[in-house]
Amino acid sequence: MPATLTYREAIRQCLVEEMDRDDNVFLMGEDIGRYQGTFRVTQGLFDKYGPRRVIDTPIVEPAIVGLANGAAMAGLRPVIEMMTMSFSILALDQVINHAAKIHYMTNGQAKCPLVVRGPGGAANQLSAQHSHSVEGWYAHVPGLKVVAPATPEDAYGMLRTAIRDDNPVIFTENPGLYGIKGEIPDDNEFAVPFGKARIAREGSDLTLVGYSRMTHVCLKAAELLAEQGISAEVVDVRSLLPLDTETIFGSVAKTHRAVVVYEDWKSGGFGAEIAARIGENCFDDLDAPVGRVGGLNVPMPYARVLELECIPNEQDVLDAVKKLG
Amino acid sequence: MRPSDSLSRDDLLLIWRHMWRMRAAETRLTQLSRDGVLRGSLHLAEGQEALPAATGLVIRQVDKLTVTYRGHGYVLSKGCDLVGVFGEILGRVGGFGNGKGGKMHLTDLENGLLGANGIVGAGVPIAAGGGLAAKVTGDGSIAMTVFGDGALNQGCVHEACNIAALWKLPLILLCENNLYAEMTSLARSSAVTDLTQRMTAYGIPALRIDGNDALAVYDALWNAADDARSGKGPTFIEAMTYRTCGHYQADAETYRTRKEVEQWRKKSPLIRFEKTLLDRKVERSSIDDVRRQAEDEINSAIDQALKLPSPSVESLRSNVFA
Ligand SMILES: Cc1ncc(C[n+]2csc(CCOP(=O)(O)OP(=O)(O)O)c2C)c(N)n1
Ligand SMILES: [Mg+2]
Numbered sequence: 001m002p003a004t005l006t007y008r009e010a011i012r013q014c015l016v017e018e019m020d021r022d023d024n025v026f027l028m029g030e031d032i033g034r035y036q037g038t039f040r041v042t043q044g045l046f047d048k049y050g051p052r053r054v055i056d057t058p059i060v061e062p063a064i065v066g067l068a069n070g071a072a073m074a075g076l077r078p079v080i081e082m083m084t085m086s087f088s089i090l091a092l093d094q095v096i097n098h099a100a101k102i103h104y105m106t107n108g109q110a111k112c113p114l115v116v117r118g119p120g121g122a123a124n125q126l127s128a129q130h131s132h133s134v135e136g137w138y139a140h141v142p143g144l145k146v147v148a149p150a151t152p153e154d155a156y157g158m159l160r161t162a163i164r165d166d167n168p169v170i171f172t173e174n175p176g177l178y179g180i181k182g183e184i185p186d187d188n189e190f191a192v193p194f195g196k197a198r199i200a201r202e203g204s205d206l207t208l209v210g211y212s213r214m215t216h217v218c219l220k221a222a223e224l225l226a227e228q229g230i231s232a233e234v235v236d237v238r239s240l241l242p243l244d245t246e247t248i249f250g251s252v253a254k255t256h257r258a259v260v261v262y263e264d265w266k267s268g269g270f271g272a273e274i275a276a277r278i279g280e281n282c283f284d285d286l287d288a289p290v291g292r293v294g295g296l297n298v299p300m301p302y303a304r305v306l307e308l309e310c311i312p313n314e315q316d317v318l319d320a321v322k323k324l325g
Numbered sequence: 326m327r328p329s330d331s332l333s334r335d336d337l338l339l340i341w342r343h344m345w346r347m348r349a350a351e352t353r354l355t356q357l358s359r360d361g362v363l364r365g366s367l368h369l370a371e372g373q374e375a376l377p378a379a380t381g382l383v384i385r386q387v388d389k390l391t392v393t394y395r396g397h398g399y400v401l402s403k404g405c406d407l408v409g410v411f412g413e414i415l416g417r418v419g420g421f422g423n424g425k426g427g428k429m430h431l432t433d434l435e436n437g438l439l440g441a442n443g444i445v446g447a448g449v450p451i452a453a454g455g456g457l458a459a460k461v462t463g464d465g466s467i468a469m470t471v472f473g474d475g476a477l478n479q480g481c482v483h484e485a486c487n488i489a490a491l492w493k494l495p496l497i498l499l500c501e502n503n504l505y506a507e508m509t510s511l512a513r514s515s516a517v518t519d520l521t522q523r524m525t526a527y528g529i530p531a532l533r534i535d536g537n538d539a540l541a542v543y544d545a546l547w548n549a550a551d552d553a554r555s556g557k558g559p560t561f562i563e564a565m566t567y568r569t570c571g572h573y574q575a576d577a578e579t580y581r582t583r584k585e586v587e588q589w590r591k592k593s594p595l596i597r598f599e600k601t602l603l604d605r606k607v608e609r610s611s612i613d614d615v616r617r618q619a620e621d622e623i624n625s626a627i628d629q630a631l632k633l634p635s636p637s638v639e640s641l642r643s644n645v646f647a
Binding site: 030031034035038056057058059060062063087090123124125126127128129130296297298299301302303304305306309310 | 364365366413416417422424425426427428429430442443444445446475476478479480506507508509513514515579580635636638640641642645
């Protein structure tokens with residue numbers, strides 16, 4: 001029987017199944033064990049698996065990733081939680097200089113099967129240091145895999161792929177997604193492959209491309225566009241690195257128009273890469289320049305009115321669509 | 326003779342005033358958070374009032390200070406403008422950052438406040454930099470940084486400690502050991518729970534004090550400031566204290582017992598210091614008056630801040646660059 005779970009529960013369920021399947025899988029992070037996680041993703045897991053496999057650490061982000069790197073090279077499969085992805089900035093050296101390159105530099109001797117997961121993006125007035133969307137920074141780095149699922153089903157299936165992957169995987173969640181519900185299959189081998197985008201809604205007049213929470217913003221915008229008689233297709237990228245350009249290009253070939261939507265800073269964010277790829281490869285299919293909706297290029301402000309202004313919403317998407325003509 | 330022996334009646338009442346301004350602010354902010362007027366994480370420091378209160382008498386306006394997301398008390402006792410403080414906490418125009426920084430980032434350069442911080446430990450090297458500036462310019466100021474027991478596990482804190490000792494920076498390192506870092510007890514995050522021992526390795530003089538005793542805090546800070554001002558370098562103060570409120574407004578507090586919290590409530594710095602005042606023959610009526618004035622002052626500042634406008638969308642793009 002398929003179950004209806006929240007995004008948070010879907011992640012937890014996958015963690016449980018993978019920990020049951022493989023004793024080498026273990027969790028590590030700040031306040032994930034006895035306290036069960038600040039976003040409650042790891043609820044109940046400390047009681048179930050004990051301190052050997054659900055490890056609370058001091059506040060030591062660089063060391064958490066460093067330890068995970070070493071443990072992974074020694075054969076374990078660490079799944080580490082960053083309380084927020086913003087704190088992973090402290091650990092960039094271990095992620096970029098080590099995890100991402102170990103396999104390459106050792107000519108394939110060493111593997112670093114590690115998952116770094118946690119919420120990225122803005123929550124509610126957590127201000128400039130706690131609201132980063134970091135997926136684009138990581139997706140810049142060869143050797144990392146970067147995914148950003150939008151639904152409970154994808155969170156469930158992509159985390160399994162992440163845990164079983166022999167490469168370091170950055171798995172970004174979003175505070176606004178934890179509570180959303182969706183069906184997940186009753187299959188503890190269900191895995192969503194990386195590098196496969198998902199058509200979240202079919203349409204014929206234009207393509208909206210999003211990932212993570214922005215997929216839902218695209219879907220809402222598509223509904224509003226439908227009321228105006230415009231049929232929008234929504235492509236949920238879900239895997240940034242590797243990127244499924246085939247599905248994106250296929251959709252653009254059909255609709256001839258595209259708007260890319262991402263929460264990260266517009267300038268240099270991952271949506272810029274997607275837009276560039278479309279521009280580079282779909283020139284003959286396009287009836288208009290590729291549109292982009294991204295976060296405002298300022299540090300995330302605290303005041304709610306300002307914060308809301310910085311995060312893309314469905315109106316911003318409608319405006320961008322209008323500009324395509 | 327301890328430095329605190331020469332505190333005047335007015336000085337003592339000033340400590341008391343700082344304590345009550347802080348408590349009044351936290352009581353009101355808690356209410357505003359419950360009412361949904363204030364959103365996002367609110368980190369309070371109920372039970373830790375002796376530390377900011379005594380700091381207010383040692384650290385001068387020219388001295389540089391960094392604190393944490395939990396540092397409102399220090400911001401108040403440093404003499405920062407109240408409407409600037411509460412305006413920022415509420416995210417309004419007229420707050421120190423015109424609503425852009427928020428409650429974890431209170432900063433008031435005019436008063437030497439180099440900033441609160443949302444990144445655990447990050448304020449320590451920044452304060453050391455304030456100390457470096459003082460040394461380079463020879464302006465006679467010193468720097469102080471306040472951080473938690475949990476921050477002492479962050480690498481940048483140790484890098485800064487080593488440098489501060491090596492270069493004899495005029496720096497006070499005040500560690501608020503409230504026994505928990507978020508929901509993790511000190512014993513589960515450090516094999517050495519006497520944190521002064523961790524400083525020995527750097528050659529930084531370190532002492533452990535009762536952080537709920539405002540006079541003990543004053544003495545330790547006074548001596549540390551004296552050393553910093555006379556070129557002797559940094560001092561580390563481990564102030565034993567306890568936050569009797571949650572880590573933040575949404576803390577389920579499953580990691581400690583009610584009994585433990587109740588026991589610490591009895592050791593509240595406010596209760597302690599009221600006794601001190603009476604012992605030092607300060608009249609009851611003055612004690613009550615100062616407390617009432619402190620509460621009134623804070624509440625009217627918050628009332629005023631609540632009337633400030635929200636920032637306009639046009640302000641969004643300003644100040645990204647200097
Ligand atoms: C680099 C970083 N990691 C994690 C957090 C989340 N966090 C906020 S406060 C805190 C605990 C800090 O404990 P301590 O230093 O003892 O200070 P206290 O909160 O007890 O005053 C943590 C882990 C953070 N803000 N920054
Ligand atoms: Mg602490």
